[in-house]
Amino acid sequence: MTGFDATLAAIVQHYLDDVAGPREHLSLLRWQIDQGHRLDERTTFPGHLTTSAVILSPDHRQTLLIDHVTIGRWLQPGGHYEPADFFHVSARREAEEETGVQGLRLHPWHRDGDLPFVIDSHDVPGKPARHEPPHVHHDLQYLFIADPALPLIAQLEEVHAAQWQDVSRLGEFAPKVLERLKGVEAPG
Template structure:
């Protein structure tokens, strides 16, 4: 299946099965309908990124990066790179940026590629790359890993990688944090 068809399918499923009542993803859906090359970082006003919420098995901690360009702590992620599934793109970013060992896809995904959250975020321009301000349509996936294993930050893109209390996610990705809290309440 082509990238546009896979993306359209995953966004439609997400809206039907996961999204909250205020999640409409209007810009992303419009760009899909218009045939924008959302797998290319030069596509404006936005393009696809993937990211990973890497959790400790008890969901008490989350792996975060201190992002060089953005200058704050975030979940690992980046521009979509071709992969058999979107979650594999997110996983690759997490491993590259943090060196996290043996992360596995969270059981919530039931082995599939349905995102845990989709967040269309404003991104400041990057003059170094001649990029204007734009939107990242971020497909977000849950993974589990052992926080006792060592990390190795990818110094070109991150100042540091560290396990933080899960509450840190509330200020980074409030919708995903609320969804994760609901998931934990059901467990």
Template sequence: MTKPFAARLTEAVARYRAEIAGPRELLSLLRWQIDQGHALDSRDTFPGHVTTSAYVLSPDHSRILLIDHVVIGRWLQPGGHWEEAESFHASAAREALEETGVQGLRLHPWHEGSDRPFVIDSHDVPGKPSRGEPAHVHHDLQYLFLADPGAPLVAQIEEVHAAAWKPLAELADIAPLGLARICSLTPPGAL
């Protein structure tokens, strides 16, 4: 039986902080919202709620799959608001598949088959006045995946202008912490 969302999130955040987080990754707002019992699985919860995203790498870690996001107007890793799934990484994988059509997606061995996040990035996002949504925070649980960059992609035009494999260095302006962690996994000279 799958644990309730709140229990899974509490466990994932605790494990991340104990095993992966740097000394400045306090995740204070996320932890406060967990302690307050906020429904972080609902996109209507403010000041923040959970999203998941995927760093989809080529097997040699030299390229990453990115999307040109319609609303945000820049290239990002695929991801989106939490929707019920058996795990956080399954939610991230579903977002990558929906937005890019990437096939053969597999969880990176770094995760050791667990739901331990690679990065937790709490970041500000603009609201949507048309939805009555204020500016808020996305607590993004990010996971690593591998896929064949030679397989065809099909961008989900409602949400993304395009999906494309880019050089890994493109993450420098998008997700510097994610890039640094990915580079630490890659043997010197492999890129």
């Protein structure tokens, strides 16, 4: 097992032990780790790793969303995993690139660690132009805090817009995040 694989396996087990709900088993992700699949490569099927940033205003009333060009709907910023010292650093880099947001801080819930707030394995359509079949994204989702008064600059190659919206919008595409947020206090 490579260092990446061992780190990912440990984080997934920590998540299952300390965060996951009773119906979260992450069976496919765990099977792929056990099989030695290169989850850090986007050419690995049936699934591979992505990271995303759930960016909240300090009072938790707003979230920063992107209007995704390819998917055609509002989502949290994120993308395919890119090598970084920590998984949350990959998520932060994607958010900064896609939105131009400045001053992102890892939410205190993470206690400066790399434990995801949610691990969400979900189906995504393939891209015939890239010869990609439909597959699964194993998304490690991290909470961040940012000031909604700061300017945003959307990365127009990947997103139509970046915009602060009511946190309730998370229920449309990240219901586990929204439900879990009910038990998290806004930083004082």
